[in-house]
Amino acid sequence: MNSWIEISEERLAGNFRVVAAAVGAQTDVLAVVKADAYGHGAEVCCVALARAGAKWLGVACASEGAQVRLALNAAGFVAEDAPKILVMCGFMPEDVSAIVKYGLTPVVWTAEQVGWLAGTGAGVHVEVETGMGRQGVRPGAALDEVLDAMGEVGIGLDGMLTHFCAAEVACSERTQAQERRFEVAIAQVRERGLTPKWVHAGSSSSVDNPAQSSPWLVELAKTVGARAMVRCGIALYGYCLPIEGANDGPKLRPAVKPVMTWKTRVVDVREVLAGETVGYNATYTAQGPMRLALLPVGYSDGLRRELSSTNAKPGGWVMIVDKRAAIVGRISMNLTMVDVSAIDGVHVGNEVVLLGDGVTADDHARPAGTISYEILCGVRAG
Numbered sequence: 001m002n003s004w005i006e007i008s009e010e011r012l013a014g015n016f017r018v019v020a021a022a023v024g025a026q027t028d029v030l031a032v033v034k035a036d037a038y039g040h041g042a043e044v045c046c047v048a049l050a051r052a053g054a055k056w057l058g059v060a061c062a063s064e065g066a067q068v069r070l071a072l073n074a075a076g077f078v079a080e081d082a083p084k085i086l087v088m089c090g091f092m093p094e095d096v097s098a099i100v101k102y103g104l105t106p107v108v109w110t111a112e113q114v115g116w117l118a119g120t121g122a123g124v125h126v127e128v129e130t131g132m133g134r135q136g137v138r139p140g141a142a143l144d145e146v147l148d149a150m151g152e153v154g155i156g157l158d159g160m161l162t163h164f165c166a167a168e169v170a171c172s173e174r175t176q177a178q179e180r181r182f183e184v185a186i187a188q189v190r191e192r193g194l195t196p197k198w199v200h201a202g203s204s205s206s207v208d209n210p211a212q213s214s215p216w217l218v219e220l221a222k223t224v225g226a227r228a229m230v231r232c233g234i235a236l237y238g239y240c241l242p243i244e245g246a247n248d249g250p251k252l253r254p255a256v257k258p259v260m261t262w263k264t265r266v267v268d269v270r271e272v273l274a275g276e277t278v279g280y281n282a283t284y285t286a287q288g289p290m291r292l293a294l295l296p297v298g299y300s301d302g303l304r305r306e307l308s309s310t311n312a313k314p315g316g317w318v319m320i321v322d323k324r325a326a327i328v329g330r331i332s333m334n335l336t337m338v339d340v341s342a343i344d345g346v347h348v349g350n351e352v353v354l355l356g357d358g359v360t361a362d363d364h365a366r367p368a369g370t371i372s373y374e375i376l377c378g379v380r381a382g
C-alpha cells in the first residue's frame, strides 16, 4: 500500500459527545455517514457512532444504507437497539426492495416517491423546501398532495425536515426566512393531526454558529409532539466551516478533533545540488544543496495538485517525525518530493503524515480553493 488512513474511533466518539453536549439533551443528533463517512469508511464509523450513542445515521442512497445496516448487524446492533438509517438524497423504484430489506427510512418529497413505497408500510421523513432549492416540497398545496398520497397508501409520517442553505452565516436572514417557512409546514402537519416523531433541521454549522439557537427547533418540534434533531457530519470528523460574521466564538472548535490520519512512507531520499531542478516543468530550482524525500503519492491519490510549489510560491507540507516538510515542485500523478534538509535522520521507510495532526484538511483545502469536505472525500488511500 502506497498510502493508508488511520481512523481514531476514540476521537469520533469524542466528537459525537461534544456535538451532543452542544445541542443539549432535548435534541437528538443524526450522525451523517454519507460518502463513505466523508472518506473515513462508513462501516467502521457507523459502528463507532452507534457505540457512542447515535440513534440515527444519515446516508446518501439506499446502497450505502444497506452497507451500513450490514455493518451494524455484524457489530450486534439489531432490532430495537439498532440506529435508524435515513436515506437523504433520493431513491428510485428499484431501491424500494433494499429500503424494506434493510429497514431504511427514506426522505421523500413527491407523491410519486410515495407511490413507489405503496404496500411496504415504510415510515418516511418528508423534506420541506424552504430555500435550499435542491430537494423538498413547498408548504401548502404541494405538501398536502404528498401527505394525501401517504394517507392513501398507508405510509407513515415518521419525521419532517428541512435543510438550511446558509447555516454557516451568523444571523443569516436566509436562515430566518427558512425557519418561518418550516414553521408553516409544521403547522400544516399539526392541523392534519399528524404526529411525526422527529422534526429536524440544521447541520454542523448550525451547532457551531453562535447565532443559532436550538430552542427554536425544540419548541417547534413540541408543537407536534416530536423530538428535535440536527444532522451533523463534518463536525463528527473534526472539522467546521468558518462562521461568517460571528461576534462570539464558534461553539465546537477547537473541541472537535480530526479523526482521519492519512499516511505514507518515504520511498527514497536524494541529495540535490544547487541549480538542479525538481519535477515537471522544472518549476523549482534548488538554491543550495538540499535533501529531498520521495513520497509514493500524488494527485491520483487525492493529494491536490494545488499544493505544488515553485521558488516564488510555497505550497503545502507533510509531517515527518512531527516536523514540517515542504512540498517541492509539482505534485505528479503518483509521486511527490518534500524537503527534509532540516530534518535529521530521514530514511527510506519513514512514516509520513499527509493529513492529520500538524497538517489538516483545511490546510489542504485553502490553496486548492475548496473546503475540508471535498479534501476528506477525495482521499484515495491504497
Ligand SMILES: *Cc1c(COP(=O)(O)O)cnc(C)c1O
Binding pocket: 032, 034, 088, 163, 202, 203, 204, 205, 231, 232, 233, 234, 235
Ligand atoms: C450532508 C448533510 C448534512 C451534514 O452536513 P455537515 O455540514 O457535514 O454537518 C446535513 N443534512 C443534509 C441533508 C446533508 O445532506
